[in-house]
Amino acid sequence: MRYFLDVAYNGTHYHGWQVQQNANTVQAELEGALSKLLRTPIAVVGSGRTDTGVHAEQQLVHLDWDAELDVEQLHFRLNKLLPSDIAVKRIFPVHPKAHARFSALFRSYEYRISRQKNPFLQKLTYVNGRPLDVEAMNKAAEFLLQWEDFECFSKVHTEVKHFRCNIQEARWIEEGDMLVFYIRANRFLRNMVRAIVGTLLEVGQHRMSREEFRQVLESRDRSRAGRSAPAQGLFLTKVTYPDKIYELSDYESDF
Incomplete structure (x- = not known):
């Protein structure tokens, strides 16, 4: 199944959204928390990049999972694990071909x-x-x-x-x-x-x-x-x- 995560963040202390070598990014924090909770390496795809120091009130990302997720429990646990300047506002299932970046209008x-x-x-x-x-x-x-x-x-x-x-x-x-x-x-x-x-x-x-x-x-x-x-x-x-x-x-x- 494919899920969208609605994410907000204060970008002050991050080198932008996208994963980079030797730099802390929002995507890296989110993937790290998801990987820990789901006990397997998780990669997510965002709707687009934001640069160093830029904020987001709504960044949509998607992840794929082989089975149905307990979204309420994952939502709660994810926000407990993420740093205080990153928040997941909701998690919801979407069409299997929906793409966080390419489906955006x-x-x-x-x-x-x-x-x-x-x-x-x-x-x-x-x-x-x-x-x-x-x-x-x-x-x-x-x-x-x-x-x-x-x-x-x-x-x-x-x-x-x-x-x-x-x-x-x-x-x-x-x-x-x-x-x-x-x-x-x-x-x-x-x-x-x-x-x-x-x-x-x-x-x-x-x-x-x-x-x-x-x-x-x-x-x-x-x-x-x-x-x-x-x-x-x-x-x-x-x-x-x-x-x-x-x-x-x-x-x-x-x-």
């Missing part, structure tokens, strides 16, 4: 900026008290909805076949002392959201015009874009799947 991120220092949000937001023209930032962000190739916002030397992404939402909202950037797309390139945020902040400080932002997109050149915003403000907030993943019958279906 959309991924949503938020980038959270504190407009003033807040001791309760340390390492969970980027503190930026400089005056920002939010209207100009939103007007520039509209170009993202019209574009397809985002090589200019990708980490260089990354191993991808193409740089095309379909962005459905990209907007800034002021929420009290917080400024939050919401973005949703079918896929994201490595470092893409932080590079977009950093470049839009240039627009907000009137160091880059809306037209110059469009020219950055046209250039496909990472050196033309702004600096990447700090990792601690970025959250993976939601992964959306088709409803058919919850249908458990093993029929032929395209996932």
Whole structure:
């Protein structure tokens, strides 16, 4: 059977999601706990990577098991074993061909900026008290909805076949002392959201015009874009799947 785990984590003390040699990662912690509880080596597949210091309110992962799991007991025991900054919110069975990464339709991120220092949000937001023209930032962000190739916002030397992404939402909202950037797309390139945020902040400080932002997109050149915003403000907030993943019958279906 195939199961999905809905996982949340504070990424401050981890070198990202994906297992790496000589570095502590969220995936390594989760696989280690599962392997101990199920008494056999367990590998899981995540919906996508998050980089060092990036957080997740919803990271979906799948694992396969030969028999039916007692999900309530596993859920309880897993949370007791995992470190305090990683939590499994639920475990549920899915269609045998459902894939945490390839079946995902959309991924949503938020980038959270504190407009003033807040001791309760340390390492969970980027503190930026400089005056920002939010209207100009939103007007520039509209170009993202019209574009397809985002090589200019990708980490260089990354191993991808193409740089095309379909962005459905990209907007800034002021929420009290917080400024939050919401973005949703079918896929994201490595470092893409932080590079977009950093470049839009240039627009907000009137160091880059809306037209110059469009020219950055046209250039496909990472050196033309702004600096990447700090990792601690970025959250993976939601992964959306088709409803058919919850249908458990093993029929032929395209996932």
